[in-house]
Amino acid sequence: MAIAGDNLCLPLEIIHNILKRLLPVKSVERIGGDNPFLPLDIIRNILKRLPVKSLVRFRAVCKDWKKLLQSPYFIAEHYHHSAHNNPLVICTDFSRNPRYSPLCLVPYKTETVEVERIPAMDSLRNLYSIIGSSNGLLCVIRDGIYNDSPPPWLLLLNPATREVRQVPRSAKDKALGWGFGLCPVVRDYKIVRIYATNRPSIKFDEDGGIHGEVFSLRTGSWKEVESGALRRLRAFPCHPLTFNGAIFWLGWGEASVKIVSFDLTMEVFTLIPTPFLIPLRTNPSSQIVLDVYENKVAVLFQYGDMLEPSFMDLWVLEGGSGACGKSWGWTKKYSIGPTSWGLSPLYFWRNEIVFRYIHEVHLLILTANRELKRFNIYPSINNVRQKLDYVESLMSMDGDSFCPTLARIEELSARE
Amino acid sequence: MASSSKTITVVSSDGDEFEMTMKAAEQSKLITHMLDEFGVSDKVPLYNVNSETMAKVMEYCKKHADHEAAKEEDGGAAIGAGGEEELKKWDDEFLKVENGLLFNIILAANYLEIKSLLDSSCQAVADMIKGKTPEQIREIFNIKNDFTPEEEAKLRSENEWAFQED
Numbered sequence: 001m002a003i004a005g006d007n008l009c010l011p012l013e014i015i016h017n018i019l020k021r022l023l024p025v026k027s028v029e030r031i032g033g034d035n036p037f038l039p040l041d042i043i044r045n046i047l048k049r050l051p052v053k054s055l056v057r058f059r060a061v062c063k064d065w066k067k068l069l070q071s072p073y074f075i076a077e078h079y080h081h082s083a084h085n086n087p088l089v090i091c092t093d094f095s096r097n098p099r100y101s102p103l104c105l106v107p108y109k110t111e112t113v114e115v116e117r118i119p120a121m122d123s124l125r126n127l128y129s130i131i132g133s134s135n136g137l138l139c140v141i142r143d144g145i146y147n148d149s150p151p152p153w154l155l156l157l158n159p160a161t162r163e164v165r166q167v168p169r170s171a172k173d174k175a176l177g178w179g180f181g182l183c184p185v186v187r188d189y190k191i192v193r194i195y196a197t198n199r200p201s202i203k204f205d206e207d208g209g210i211h212g213e214v215f216s217l218r219t220g221s222w223k224e225v226e227s228g229a230l231r232r233l234r235a236f237p238c239h240p241l242t243f244n245g246a247i248f249w250l251g252w253g254e255a256s257v258k259i260v261s262f263d264l265t266m267e268v269f270t271l272i273p274t275p276f277l278i279p280l281r282t283n284p285s286s287q288i289v290l291d292v293y294e295n296k297v298a299v300l301f302q303y304g305d306m307l308e309p310s311f312m313d314l315w316v317l318e319g320g321s322g323a324c325g326k327s328w329g330w331t332k333k334y335s336i337g338p339t340s341w342g343l344s345p346l347y348f349w350r351n352e353i354v355f356r357y358i359h360e361v362h363l364l365i366l367t368a369n370r371e372l373k374r375f376n377i378y379p380s381i382n383n384v385r386q387k388l389d390y391v392e393s394l395m396s397m398d399g400d401s402f403c404p405t406l407a408r409i410e411e412l413s414a415r416e
Numbered sequence: 417m418a419s420s421s422k423t424i425t426v427v428s429s430d431g432d433e434f435e436m437t438m439k440a441a442e443q444s445k446l447i448t449h450m451l452d453e454f455g456v457s458d459k460v461p462l463y464n465v466n467s468e469t470m471a472k473v474m475e476y477c478k479k480h481a482d483h484e485a486a487k488e489e490d491g492g493a494a495i496g497a498g499g500e501e502e503l504k505k506w507d508d509e510f511l512k513v514e515n516g517l518l519f520n521i522i523l524a525a526n527y528l529e530i531k532s533l534l535d536s537s538c539q540a541v542a543d544m545i546k547g548k549t550p551e552q553i554r555e556i557f558n559i560k561n562d563f564t565p566e567e568e569a570k571l572r573s574e575n576e577w578a579f580q581e582d
Contacts, residue, residue: 034515034516035556036519036523038519038522038557042526043557046538049538049539049542050542050545050546053578054545054546054547056575057549057578057579059571059575060563060568060571060572061559061561062559062561062563063562063563064559065559
């Protein structure tokens with residue numbers, strides 16, 4: 001960093017060194033301006049604590065700061081600080097009217113919840129769904145369903161820096177399931193797409209023509225992956241769960257529901273049988289919740305007839321994605337029940353179960369001491385439909401190909 | 417285990433001497449290592465820290481040493497549930513000084529390896545600069561603007577939203 005002044009061009013440390021020998025030691029620290037000079041590692045210690053908006057602005061301070069703020073090392077340091085001190089949850093509202101009802105950011109750790117909007121997402125005008133959130137980036141999709149509907153697009157974006165990148169759509173058949181996550185080993189973001197080439201047949205012993213492909217941000221292209229494990233599945237009814245280097249879905253097929261995992265490093269699909277057998281119903285997702293409980297992948301299984309009190313068992317998956325023979329196993333955590341009819345579990349919030357109850361407008365949450373309370377996120381969100389873990393970060397999608405930003409999003413939304 | 421009644425002497429860059437208890441000295445990893453090397457009887461020279469800053473650092477170390485001692489007594493009952501919060505409030509007040517001294521405290525905490533003081537003081541600066549403009553940042557950290565007007569204008573227009581008020 002240069003000193004503000006006409007003639008001095010030596011680095012401050014050298015000036016210190018010279019003057020230390022000439023002047024009383026006390027005044028060395030005040031050379032070159034009012035405040036003492038802070039070395040770069042201390043500047044980093046300060047800057048890593050700042051919100052992304054401030055840091056984007058501070059790129060304009062000087063060239064050294066711009067370089068620092070865009071260095072992968074600093075971005076990682078900032079991300080870790082952000083993840084540890086201010087983890088957030090993105091919530092979509094149940095009653096989401098496509099014309100308004102913004103996404104909201106909720107702090108995960110604090111009790112008094114300050115809810116913020118995400119301006120970058122507002123411009124997408126709610127005509128999209130979020131496939132996943134991973135390490136500061138979101139993957140967002142709009143599918144063109146009918147001929148006269150808006151054109152489909154697939155985006156990667158960082159809502160904090162407002163950086164957007166459009167992902168090429170592979171010209172293949174209708175998607176059955178999507179997933180998004182970061183491969184921790186090579187630090188590559190990947191999008192997974194499960195699709196069917198045939199019209200799925202009812203007979204489960206036939207090949208349903210289900211395939212998987214993966215997009216890598218590093219290569220910028222799609223490629224097929226070995227999908228033998230998916231052969232006998234037919235539907236993937238729930239939101240995917242990205243956790244610990246793998247993506248998980250509920251896969252419905254044959255006589256049971258299976259957990260489908262995709263290991264982001266090995267790029268393989270693995271089927272993990274669930275620890276329970278359920279009778280096939282038309283909507284298995286209403287009976288099973290796939291979420292994270294106490295930092296492990298967990299399934300909450302609700303059973304019992306629709307018209308009678310139901311029971312619920314919570315199982316956690318020990319071990320990893322199951323890929324390449326990694327061992328796994330299920331542990332039952334607890335059972336709940338009998339519960340009254342009309343309670344449907346939705347997801348976990350800080351390790352407590354959130355329910356929809358047929359007689360109530362608001363959602364309910366079952367606390368650790370078995371109390372059923374109203375689940376409210378003050379002030380405006382009463383019905384959180386989808387929730388995703390999120391961390392504000394400076395993560396960039398490769399300087400070469402990112403498009404600034406809001407204008408691009410508006411352009412995409414305007415094409416309708 | 418050093419007894420808490422033992423004291424050591426540290427010397428600032430201005431030549432002033434400051435006494436601190438062993439418990440307070442243990443807040444600083446550097447002083448602890450130096451004592452292990454040179455022993456307690458010598459005066460510890462800290463020529464990178466001036467007297468004004470040293471006085472503040474002494475105050476911090478004493479406060480935190482007393483807090484730790486109180487936690488150890490009564491198995492923590494003396495501190496109580498609000499104790500950590502109270503300490504944090506004390507830290508916040510303690511750091512309400514003008515920037516020059518605050519920066520010197522950061523440098524001293526860094527040099528003396530007092531992690532909690534380094535974290536708190538860096539956080540205090542972060543909170544203070546969060547909403548500032550690039551011009552204000554340059555003034556505070558005494559940084560020369562080495563962008564051309566065109567470069568700076570480009571940076572602003574690419575990220576206009578970041579330059580607007582919340």
